[in-house]
Amino acid sequence: MSMIPYAFSYRRPKSLAEAEAFFAASPESRFLAGGQTLxxxxxxxxxxxxxxxxxxxxADLKFIRAEAGQIVIGAGVKHADVATAPEVRKAIPALAELVGMIGDPAVRHMGTLGGSIANNDPAADYPGALVGLGATVKTTRAEYAADEFFTGMFSTALADGEIVTSVSFPVPKMAAYAKFPNPASRYAMAGVFVAMFAEGVRVAVTGAGSCVxxxxxxxxxxxxSFAPAAVAGISVSPEDLNSDIHASAEYRAHLVGVMAGRAVATALSR
Ligand SMILES: Cc1cc2nc3c(=O)[nH]c(=O)nc-3n(C[C@H](O)[C@H](O)[C@H](O)COP(=O)(O)OP(=O)(O)OC[C@H]3O[C@@H](n4cnc5c(N)ncnc54)[C@H](O)[C@@H]3O)c2cc1C
Known part of the structure; x- marks a missing residue:
């Protein structure tokens, strides 16, 4: 196979404003974060x-802050740093666990929150946590509720040149994430994030469909009734789920039910 010739230029902005200015001058350019997908x-x-x-x-994108009722994480924070952060493990252990299940150590030491959610791979884990917790995505131009941010397969509400700066995760009373990983890539074949808040319960599914x-x-x-038995009889329709070389839509639908039960059991066991 012969290589397609290709060259690109590389710029390293010193601020978000400079990054935006570089983009404005070259609208076909791409932001590089951990580089794990790009x-x-x-x-x-x-x-x-x-x-x-x-x-x-x-540096503006690299912080983890515990605030009243929420954990705010900069878009440039690497998965390994979220997985091990004491603030995250204490307030939302389910989030630390989810991030610790992403890929392998090499991926976790390079991949970032912003890169993962901007990419919105249907099998990515983070979208499950954002939608499961009802998080808010902050960018250089706007704020989005997670329910509005992920708009479809590999697509988001981001406009060209818009940079994710941070995500605020509300602290739940109880939560857990259960994932059935693809044995090769560790991406989710089906992952279910369950979170209980004073206002109600949220259940988000990633990996099984085209989008969380x-x-x-x-x-x-x-x-x-917050118990595994409560979800035992509830099935999702395979109609809109993914069917590929890894699993059929029916198998993924079955996994969603099993993972939901496991997530509830884990949340209760803490
Ligand atoms: C072998 C392998 C296994 C993996 N397994 C998993 C898994 O199990 N679960 C999982 O969830 N993920 C998995 N990933 C994905 C990984 O976790 C990364 O999160 C993902 O690759 C993108 O993050 P990144 O920081 O590397 O972004 P990049 O690759 O640098 O960028 C990805 C895209 O996002 C854009 N972008 C980056 N940062 C921003 C920002 N702040 N604002 C706006 N746009 C931005 C870029 O322009 C680009 O279009 C895996 C990746 C690999 C290579």
Whole structure:
């Protein structure tokens, strides 16, 4: 196979404003964070941006803060740092556990929160936590409720040149994430995030469909009785789920039910 010739320029902005200015000057360019998706995509020539704007050095994107009732995480924080952060483990252990299940150690030491949610891979874990916890995504231009941020397969509410700066995760009373990983990539074949708040219960499913989605029937049942038995009889329809070389839609639908029960059991066991 002969290589398609390709060259790109590389810029390292010193601030978010400079990153935006670089983008405005080269609208086909791409922001580079952990490079875990973008670089392999470029190697395969599925993306050939003329310029990379490397935002991985921006200190403004690297913080974890415990605030009243929420944990705020900068978009540039790497998965390994979220998984081990004492603030996260204390307030939302389910989030630390979810992030600790992403890929392998190499991926977790490079991949970032912002890169993961901007990419919105249907099998990514983070979208489950954002929608399951009802998080808010902050960008250089706006704020989005997680329910509005993830709009479809590999698509989000982000406009061209808009940079995710942080995500605020509300602290639940109880929560857990159960994932059935693809044994090779560790991506979710089905992952279910369950969270209980004073206002109600949220159930978010990732990996099974084209984009993260909620299961209102499970949310209602768990609000009445937060126990694995409450979701045992509730199934999701395979109609809109993914069917590929890894698993059929029917198998994924079955996994959603099993993972939901496991997540509730884990949440109760803490
Ligand atoms: C082998 C392997 C296994 C993996 N397994 C899993 C898994 O099990 N679960 C899982 O969830 N993920 C998995 N991933 C994905 C990984 O966790 C990364 O989160 C993901 O690759 C993208 O993050 P990144 O920081 O590397 O972004 P990059 O690859 O640098 O960027 C990805 C995209 O996001 C854009 N972008 C980056 N940061 C921002 C920002 N702040 N604002 C706006 N746009 C931005 C970029 O322009 C680019 O389009 C895996 C990846 C690999 C290579």
């Amino acid at each position: 670089i392999p995509t470029m190697k395969m020539r599925l993306a050939m941006p003329p310029e990379l704007i490397d935002i991985s050095g921006l 989605f909620r299961v209102p029937a499970m949310e209602k049942a768990l609000a009445v």
